[in-house]
Amino acid sequence: MAALGTVAIVPLPLAANPLQPQEFSMTTLITKQVPSQFLQTLIAENATGRLMVHNPMDELVTWQVYLGKGKINFANSGVGSIQRVQYLLGNYLNKNKISLPPQITDDYKYICELWKKEVFSFQQTRSILTQFTQEALVQFLALPSAECSFNQDDSLKDLFLNLDLDKTIQSVEHKIRYWGELHPHISSPFQRPLVENWQEIKAMLNLSHRRSEQWCEQLLDGLKNLSCLYELARKTNSSALELALFLHPQIKSGEIKMLAYQELSVDNYNLPVVISVNNRPSVQEVVRQTLGQRGFKVVCIDDPCHALAAAISHNPQLILIDAEMPEISGYELCRLLRKSSAVRETPIILLNQNDGVMEQIQGRLAKASGQINKQFLSQQLLQVRKDYLNSPPALCL
Numbered sequence: 095m096a097a098l099g100t101v102a103i104v105p106l107p108l109a110a111n112p113l114q115p116q117e118f119s120m121t122t123l124i125t126k127q128v129p130s131q132f133l134q135t136l137i138a139e140n141a142t143g144r145l146m147v148h149n150p151m152d153e154l155v156t157w158q159v160y161l162g163k164g165k166i167n168f169a170n171s172g173v174g175s176i177q178r179v180q181y182l183l184g185n186y187l188n189k190n191k192i193s194l195p196p197q198i199t200d201d202y203k204y205i206c207e208l209w210k211k212e213v214f215s216f217q218q219t220r221s222i223l224t225q226f227t228q229e230a231l232v233q234f235l236a237l238p239s240a241e242c243s244f245n246q247d248d249s250l251k252d253l254f255l256n257l258d259l260d261k262t263i264q265s266v267e268h269k270i271r272y273w274g275e276l277h278p279h280i281s282s283p284f285q286r287p288l289v290e291n292w293q294e295i296k297a298m299l300n301l302s303h304r305r306s307e308q309w310c311e312q313l314l315d316g317l318k319n320l321s322c323l324y325e326l327a328r329k330t331n332s333s334a335l336e337l338a339l340f341l342h343p344q345i346k347s348g349e350i351k352m353l354a355y356q357e358l359s360v361d362n363y364n365l366p367v368v369i370s371v372n373n374r375p376s377v378q379e380v381v382r383q384t385l386g387q388r389g390f391k392v393v394c395i396d397d398p399c400h401a402l403a404a405a406i407s408h409n410p411q412l413i414l415i416d417a418e419m420p421e422i423s424g425y426e427l428c429r430l431l432r433k434s435s436a437v438r439e440t441p442i443i444l445l446n447q448n449d450g451v452m453e454q455i456q457g458r459l460a461k462a463s464g465q466i467n468k469q470f471l472s473q474q475l476l477q478v479r480k481d482y483l484n485s486p487p488a489l490c491l
Contacts, residue, residue, distance in 0.1 A: 127242045130235045133159060136244065137259055140164035144248035146172065147240045151281035154355045157234040160250050166257040167250050168202055168223060169230035173355065174284050175201040177324040181283075182225060184328050201226060206252045220254050224262070227255065232266050233282060236273035269335055276338055279345045283323040283334040284355040286403060287341060290433070291349045298344060313337075318435070320406050322355070354399045365391040366483065367408045371401045371427065372416040377445070377468065381414060384475045390483065398422045402430070405437045412482050413437065417446040417453070417465070428460040441482040445471070 129147045136145060140163045149155040156172035171178060175198040179187075187194065192213065198204050202223070209219040263270065289295050295317070299310040309330050316326040327334040344350045368390050370381045378394045386392050390411075395404050398419060405413060413431065417424035424444045431437045441463040446453050449467045457465045463482070466474035 126239045129157075129237045129240055129242060132242045132244075133234070133259070136161060137164045141244070141246070142249065143244055143246040146243050146245070147234060147237055149237065149281055150240045151277070152285065152354045155282045155284055157230055157237070159231070159234060160248075162249070162253070162256065165255075166227060166231075166259055166262060167253055167255050169227040169234060170201055171230060171233070171284075174322075174324070175199060175204070177284065177322060178226070178229070179204065181324040181328045181334065182229060183222065202250065206254075209252075216254075223254050224257070227257065228262060228266050231259075231263055232269045232273060235263065235270045236277060238274075238277060272335055272339065276342060279342060280323075280338050280352055282355065283327070283338070286320050286322045286353040286355075287317055287326070287345070288320065288351045288353050288402060288434075289317050289349070290351055294349045295344060320353070320403055320436075353403060354397070365389065367391045367393055367410040368412045368414065368483070369393045369395060369401070369404055369408060369410045370414045371395045371398055371419075371424075372414070372445070373397075373419050374416065377416065377471065380471050381475065384472050385479065385483075388479060390479075398427045401427060402434055402437070405431065405434075405440070410437075410440060411484065412478070413440055413442045414478075415442060415444055415462075416468075417444040417457075425456050425460040425462075428457075428462050432461045443478055443482070 129145075132147075133145060142162050144158055144160050146156055146158040149157070154173060157169070158172055159169040160167040176194065179194065179198055179201050186192075190213075192208075195204075205214070205219060205222055205226070208214050209216065214222065296314070299305065299313070302310065309332075312330045313326060316329045321329065323334045323337055326332075327337050330337065332340075341350060345352055366389070368381070368385050370378055370392055372378050372381070372394070373396050375396075378396075382392045382394065391408075393404055393408055393410070395401055398415075398421065401413070401415075415424040415427055419427075424446075428442050428444065431440075431442060442461075444453075444457050444460075444462045444465045445468050446457075446465050447468055449465055453465060464478070466478060
């Protein structure tokens with residue numbers, strides 16, 4: 095098969111193939127493999143099992159391909175099943191008044207259950223699963239060098255598909271090429287665009303004469319809610335690729351920052367929330383013990399890139415940020431959070447090793463609500479609770 099732009103799908107020579115059938119183990123880990131080449135190698139060996147790759151730019155995102163004697167039984171993602179089902183099946187489900195469950199842990203199992211309930215015919219189920227497989231293969235094959243794992247014992251229970259790779263991707267080769275070219279700036283459709291400059295984005299949309307006013311409004315609404323590309327595409331009735339190409343110039347210029355994947359969960363507990371952003375487990379434990387025992391739900395975040403998504407999801411009463419994190423300082427993160435209307439008024443407290451004049455000035459410039467000294471963390475957290483938190487009386491100690 096010919097090379098697809100920057101993504102070459104070429105089988106490894108059999109003589110150099112490290113995976114002869116007799117050498118397969120239950121799980122084979124291969125680092126820095128080109129996923130497309132590794133998949134072709136397994137197909138050439140008529141392998142059966144599950145091939146999984148980890149997105150090198152977003153460790154939480156995985157893509158997987160189920161094989162049966164060298165044929166493709168299914169391909170999907172290891173995360174975000176609900177987003178993909180809504181994106182790929184949303185119109186059909188709405189038209190037929192089928193309500194989605196709050197969570198879907200396995201899109202393949204969910205679709206098979208609809209078939210067993212006779213919501214879909216056998217042929218409809220095959221068509222839907224083929225669509226899901228093609229969409230996942232586009233993302234899988236667009237990945238550059240990545241960590242791959244193959245589990246020989248992992249297979250599907252209900253089999254509908256027995257697809258040839260070349261024929262399956264023939265109609266989506268252009269999508270593989272485009273996603274491969276986007277990959278330096280957009281790692282997956284699960285990423286959430288964070289607008290850094292709303293004026294520029296609105297000006298860009300005003301100049302988009304081919305887009306309707308309703309489309310622009312729906313996109314802006316989705317961006318304000320920190321929706322992922324799949325969700326934005328669903329909301330605007332676009333394809334994820336179309337949307338990624340549309341936003342790419344602003345992402346490349348820095349007007350939009352792409353956040354790593356994070357499932358935005360719905361909090362079922364009616365407890366006031368405190369978000370603690372800190373890469374030190376010992377500090378997180380002190381925060382959890384001190385405030386958790388006093389009627390608060392403490393959401394601990396060790397990656398500052400996930401802070402805004404968590405804040406929008408949990409609507410916290412207070413955000414605690416370590417001022418001295420290695421990748422991004424607490425001051426920088428505080429400035430970033432203050433740009434979002436969702437947390438503009440939320441109290442943000444910086445945790446610092448020192449509380450000198452320079453630290454106080456930096457905190458004011460970052461629009462922090464206050465700072466506390468980590469050396470006296472427990473005592474100062476109790477003061478913060480008194481000054482900034484409205485505890486439910488029945489839960490307060």
